[in-house]
Amino acid sequence: MIRFDDSRCTGCGVCVKVCPRGALGMREKNAYCISYETCLECGACMLNCEPGAVYVTKGTGCLGAIIREDILKTAPRGAGCGCGTPSSSAGGCC
Amino acid sequence: MNIPSLSPLSPATALRIEAPRRLSFGMRDCLKAFHSWFRAFKRTHMIEPGLYYTGERYDIAAPLLVTCNYHLTVLSLWRCLRGRNVRILVIDTDGINVWCSSGKGRFSAAAIMQQVARYGKGMLTRGEKIDLILPKLSLSGVKLSDLRKQGVRPVVGPVYASALPAFLDGTASRDTAADIFWFSLKDRLFTLTPSLVQFAKYFIWAAAGLFLWDLLFPTGIHWQVVPAALGYGLAYILLFPLLPTKKFAVKGIALFAIVWAASSAWVLFQGTESLASEPYRYLFGTFFVFGTALFFSLYYTGNSGVSNYSLVKREIITWLPVSALSYAAAVVSIILAGVMS
Numbered sequence: 316m317i318r319f320d321d322s323r324c325t326g327c328g329v330c331v332k333v334c335p336r337g338a339l340g341m342r343e344k345n346a347y348c349i350s351y352e353t354c355l356e357c358g359a360c361m362l363n364c365e366p367g368a369v370y371v372t373k374g375t376g377c378l379g380a381i382i383r384e385d386i387l388k389t390a391p392r393g394a395g396c397g398c399g400t401p402s403s404s405a406g407g408c409c
Numbered sequence: 410m411n412i413p414s415l416s417p418l419s420p421a422t423a424l425r426i427e428a429p430r431r432l433s434f435g436m437r438d439c440l441k442a443f444h445s446w447f448r449a450f451k452r453t454h455m456i457e458p459g460l461y462y463t464g465e466r467y468d469i470a471a472p473l474l475v476t477c478n479y480h481l482t483v484l485s486l487w488r489c490l491r492g493r494n495v496r497i498l499v500i501d502t503d504g505i506n507v508w509c510s511s512g513k514g515r516f517s518a519a520a521i522m523q524q525v526a527r528y529g530k531g532m533l534t535r536g537e538k539i540d541l542i543l544p545k546l547s548l549s550g551v552k553l554s555d556l557r558k559q560g561v562r563p564v565v566g567p568v569y570a571s572a573l574p575a576f577l578d579g580t581a582s583r584d585t586a587a588d589i590f591w592f593s594l595k596d597r598l599f600t601l602t603p604s605l606v607q608f609a610k611y612f613i614w615a616a617a618g619l620f621l622w623d624l625l626f627p628t629g630i631h632w633q634v635v636p637a638a639l640g641y642g643l644a645y646i647l648l649f650p651l652l653p654t655k656k657f658a659v660k661g662i663a664l665f666a667i668v669w670a671a672s673s674a675w676v677l678f679q680g681t682e683s684l685a686s687e688p689y690r691y692l693f694g695t696f697f698v699f700g701t702a703l704f705f706s707l708y709y710t711g712n713s714g715v716s717n718y719s720l721v722k723r724e725i726i727t728w729l730p731v732s733a734l735s736y737a738a739a740v741v742s743i744i745l746a747g748v749m750s
Contacts, residue, residue, distance in 0.1 A: 316719045328586075329553075331586050332565060332585050333545070333553075333565065334589075335545055335548070335549075335568060335589060335590045336589050336590060337586070337587065337589040351717070351720075352720065354717055355716070356718045357511075357549035358512075358549045359548040362550075362552050363548060363552060363554070373512075373718065374718030374719070374722065375512065375718065376710055376711070376720075376722075377710055377712075377716065378707045378708050378710055378721075378725060380711065382725070382729075385722055386726070393514070
């Protein structure tokens with residue numbers, strides 16, 4: 316989920332510049348999401364928006380991570396799919 | 410987050426400044442990279458974080474790139490930049506690639522500044538600011554303004570390492586905003602082997618179970634599930650952009666519909682006698698392929714690189730139980746096929 320607060324947007328365009336999928340654009344000096352399905356919800360726009368005009372529900376769009384974090388709740392949010400844990404036996408994806 | 414500052418170094422600190430190392434890879438590294446790729450991207454090999462250079466000697470005027478310490482990534486970067494004199498700041502991402510580590514917050518301004526602090530400003534630039542070229546895929550973890558506050562001038566580099574030569578030459582055909590991750594056929598082929606290797610392990614266990622069942626009650630179905638699942642996965646990855654909608658599960662169902670229609674036509678073409686005599690085997694095939702179609706399409710979300718968390722979560726919650734039910738129906742069918750035969 317990505318949301319924009321037009322009252323905070325300064326139209327600097329940094330969100331458009333950092334988006335790795337070209338999912339964002341500028342309209343009447345405000346940023347907007349061109350295609351929600353194209354957005355990866357990676358959060359690059361939110362992190363780099365200085366006025367805080369972008370809000371993104373960040374998460375790992377991966378079966379293993381969603382089962383662990385959202386369904387079974389055996390791992391904290393942001394733990395991901397198991398890659399990056401001290402033991403690679405978790406079967407990471409990266 | 411505590412970001413190491415780039416304050417003037419004391420003489421004591423200056424003594425601890427480390428020397429950059431020349432980056433070079435050999436055949437052994439290529440084998441390591443292949444192993445890393447084939448072993449489904451498990452982080453078995455890492456590069457020691459630090460400052461490296463690719464030329465004959467360290468050149469403070471050479472472009473300074475930042476990357477993760479995943480062996481395969483650094484090797485790919487080095488290959489793309491062969492014959493060029495560049496500097497590469499390898500940061501500690503615990504052996505995870507750029508995209509995944511930035512998503513987890515490991516590829517961050519703090520991690521970059523930690524490495525910068527090891528070498529000091531004098532080693533990295535002759536000017537006031539340190540120019541750092543960042544991979545565009547790192548920006549979900551790197552806050553550019555945090556780097557600027559620390560005396561770094563970040564430059565957003567290309568998504569693909571292969572685009573770096575043109576970027577460095579100033580002849581890149583796309584500007585930063587237009588440089589995007591496409592998930593092209595080449596990208597998908599890169600995910601092909603690791604995805605299938607990861608996926609195969611589940612079906613090897615399934616084949617072993619079916620083999621044991623076949624010993625007790627002959628059904629003639631055991632090893633076939635492995636190539637069937639892998640064949641489905643292969644077709645899904647290759648046909649990904651051609652399958653309808655952007656939803657992974659719907660793409661999976663569409664491919665199932667094609668496979669099921671073709672199989673049914675073949676069975677009917679052969680005559681209906683075999684269908685009438687072995688209905689449970691056909692039911693098994695239908696339920697197994699449907700369950701696999703959904704399971705693989707949901708499984709591929711993590712390897713695809715184009716998955717939207719909220720949409721994928723919704724798909725998983727909707728379709729994973731359907732996949733499980735379909736597998737349960739396949740198990741009942743194979744039990745009946747064995748018992749009734």
